[in-house]
Every structure is written in C-alpha cells, then in structure tokens.
Amino acid sequence: MHPALSIIVFTTSSGLGYGLAFMLGLGLLDPQTLAAKLAHLMALALIAGGLLSSTLHLGNPQRAWRALSQWRSSWLSREGVMAIVSFVPLCVSAWLALFEGRYSLPVGLAGSACCVVTVYCTAMIYASLRTVEAWHTPLTPAAFLCFAGAGGAVLATLFAAAGGGAAGVPAFLALILLVVAWAIKLVWRTRMRRLVSPSSPESATGLGNIGRVRLLERPHMTENYLTREMGFRVARKHAAKLAVIAVILGGVLPLLLIALLASVVPAPGAGAAALAFLAALSHAAGMLVERWLFFAEARHAVMNYYGG
Numbered sequence: 001m002h003p004a005l006s007i008i009v010f011t012t013s014s015g016l017g018y019g020l021a022f023m024l025g026l027g028l029l030d031p032q033t034l035a036a037k038l039a040h041l042m043a044l045a046l047i048a049g050g051l052l053s054s055t056l057h058l059g060n061p062q063r064a065w066r067a068l069s070q071w072r073s074s075w076l077s078r079e080g081v082m083a084i085v086s087f088v089p090l091c092v093s094a095w096l097a098l099f100e101g102r103y104s105l106p107v108g109l110a111g112s113a114c115c116v117v118t119v120y121c122t123a124m125i126y127a128s129l130r131t132v133e134a135w136h137t138p139l140t141p142a143a144f145l146c147f148a149g150a151g152g153a154v155l156a157t158l159f160a161a162a163g164g165g166a167a168g169v170p171a172f173l174a175l176i177l178l179v180v181a182w183a184i185k186l187v188w189r190t191r192m193r194r195l196v197s198p199s200s201p202e203s204a205t206g207l208g209n210i211g212r213v214r215l216l217e218r219p220h221m222t223e224n225y226l227t228r229e230m231g232f233r234v235a236r237k238h239a240a241k242l243a244v245i246a247v248i249l250g251g252v253l254p255l256l257l258i259a260l261l262a263s264v265v266p267a268p269g270a271g272a273a274a275l276a277f278l279a280a281l282s283h284a285a286g287m288l289v290e291r292w293l294f295f296a297e298a299r300h301a302v303m304n305y306y307g308g
Contacts, residue, residue, distance in 0.1 A: 003295035006056035011122065011294075012287045013053065015144065017046025018115040019152020021090050024097075025112030027105065028156055028170050031097040035163030039156070040094035047090075051083055075128055079121035086114035119148045132298045134192040143188055146181035147287065153177050154254055154283050158276035161261065167272060171262045174279075175255060182251040185290070189243065192297065242293055250286020254279040 123144035153174035202208030
C-alpha cells in the first residue's frame, strides 16, 4: 500500500511520545530535575505532533472530529477517543512535574494505562483489516506496543542521563524491550513472507468454478485512488535492504549504545547523555524506515481485481 508520509510520521512520533509518557508515568525520572520536566514536554509534543500529522492525509481534516462518534465499532474512533482521554492524566502529570516538582502515583499509572490502550487502538486499526493479511495478526499490536515501549525507554534513558541521575533502570528496560520488539518484528516479517493468500482473482470474482481467471483489461484505463493507494509496490531487493537498515538503525545501534552507556552509569555525565542521544536518534530513524516498510509491503485484496 502507499506509505503516506503523514501516517509514517504519526505512528512513529506518537509511538515515541506515548512510550516516553508511559515511562514517566512509572516514575522513572526525578520530577524535580529540569530533564524530567523537559521529558514531559517532549512526550506531549511528540503525541500532539503525531496526532496533527495524522490529519494531513484526510480529504476534509476539519471533519475529523466526526470519527469520534463511531467508537462502538471503529478502532480508528476508539483511538481518537483514547488520545483525547489520555491527555487528561498526561497533562496533570506534566503540571505536577513542571510547577510542583512532584510525582503522583495514581495519576502516573492512569496516564501509563491510557498510553497502552491508545497505542493498542492504533495498532488494531491495521490488525483488524482482513483485507490486508500481512497486518491481520496479533503480532501487529504486539510489535506496536513493544516498539512504543522501547522508544520510550530509550528516550527516558536520554533524559535520565542528561539530568545527571542514574539511568540504569530505563537503560535496562530499553535493552529488554528493543530485543523483544525486534524479535516480534522478525517473526512478523517471516510470517508475511511465507503468507499464502486465500484470496485470489477467482475468489474475488466468484468465477473460480469456471476455471482460472485472468485479466483481459484493467477496470480503469487511467490511475485512480485504488491503484494509487492500494497498488503501491516496492521491489523485493529494495525491501530487503531497507529491512536491514531498519534493524541496524532501530535495533542494533541503539542496543550497542545503550549497553555502552550502561557500563558508565556509575559516573553519569555528558558522555552518557551523548550516547543516549545517539541511541534515540538512531532508533527514531530506524522506526521511520520500519513504518515505511510496514505500509509499502502490505498487499490489499482489492488488487485482485487489477491483476495483482
């Protein structure tokens, strides 16, 4: 499918933002430090920026609010509702850290829980689509949640190191979550490559009982919305190269940098902060590539009508 830049930025930015907010909700950073205060602002900025980016691909962004009314049946609507709800505890936590220099356990845990539910709703927008079989698996929300947690832990490590405090706990969580997230993604990609689609031109047209169906002429002589959005294809060799780049930037380099940082945790300072910054930057770049592939490699069943 066509990898829209707005959706790539949205899923990457909001994932990092909710992941960082989740870590802050657990009280991993000292709320009296300047770094913790900046971390709260960063989390809210990433979430807000991602949500705003998600409206750029809409034909009528001013009507986006109407999507909130279908929360009983639509994961997209549930995501929108949860995004609004989550701002309440997250803003309260930010207020307490910024102006009172303290952490509230009930508010923090409520914010963390909202972050988990919101990211899950985002993932289920894609995992619930039976027409895109690569996405239609429990591995999709599992990967989204673990990537959000890993990115949040990496950012929490950065702010902990920048604040001069001990970054051991967030660094440990970052190492664990990075390994788990990319392990799930490896299983996800393996499943996608081995996937044998039950949908075919014969089943799509209902003419399979007659014989093999082949495309005599395209349904449309010119490009249309379906061929542009659902018919995007990326060469297998390019996808393989990009997958390697995503793993290296989003997983291997951050792991090595965080592991190196963990060895100097007893003496935090500019060196530890620099390592954490490079890890966060590398992970964010890798996630952009990973999300691009997530959309570019997906095949929509509607392309059966176009000889796909």
